[in-house]
Amino acid sequence: MKIATWNVNSIRARLPVVLKWLQESQVDVLAMQETKTVDETFPTAEFRAAGYEVAVSGQKTYNGVAVASRVPLSKIVRGWAGNDPSRVLTVNVGELTLIDGYFPHGGERGDEAYVHKLEFFHNFRTYLDNTYSRDCRLLLMGDFNVAREPQDVWAPDEMQDAIGFMQEERDALEELRAWGFVDLFRRFHSEQQFTWWDYRMNMFKRNMGMRIDYAWGSEALATEVTDCLVDVEPRRWEKPSDHTPVVVMIP
């Protein structure tokens, strides 16, 4: 089975690209972020025609998460602990629990949104502590909006004060990971690999990006995963998202 995450930056703007990639990649389950639409206008029929059922949890204009799957989904939960239904969507796929997360961007240091971002990470860790045991087969994936390590950004020395790579953010990310997650891409690959490149300044062509999209598995799940990769191809296509998918392989 292949399970992927992709910040699509508007599902209505990105539908042709997403359907093309599903066809080519033969992914079974796709967790999407920044769908940017209410559930009534999510292109559910188009996904169904392609063989995928969807679970959606969106809102107007901003945020929005959704899972498309060609295997049955169950136990669909929008939001977490009563919060943020446009940022977190949990589904069961067979015997594994998939959490699709779109973590706050944060604006810049000092912003109210930045404080909220740090609190979100801390509170989400507490939520996991209260909700899941360490032996769960848990897969947390999505756009976390924080790069882990210097090799996960294109200019670590110049980015100490850049959103997504500030020490406080990295500490918050690590606190969440320390719940017991394995960073699945890093488990299999030591090379530098970004998942997001700004649309501006030809950042993609110059490969100036950040690794901010992750698939994290609990120990119990991680032992079953055979590979995790970043598929850069759809970032090269016409009208791309500024993010590209991360794919997990499970036998």
Add this chain to the structure above:
DNA sequence: ATGGTTGTGCAACAA
């Protein structure tokens, strides 16, 4: 310091 680009939705704001 600012700007550059894309999306939503039609002016700004978010990223």
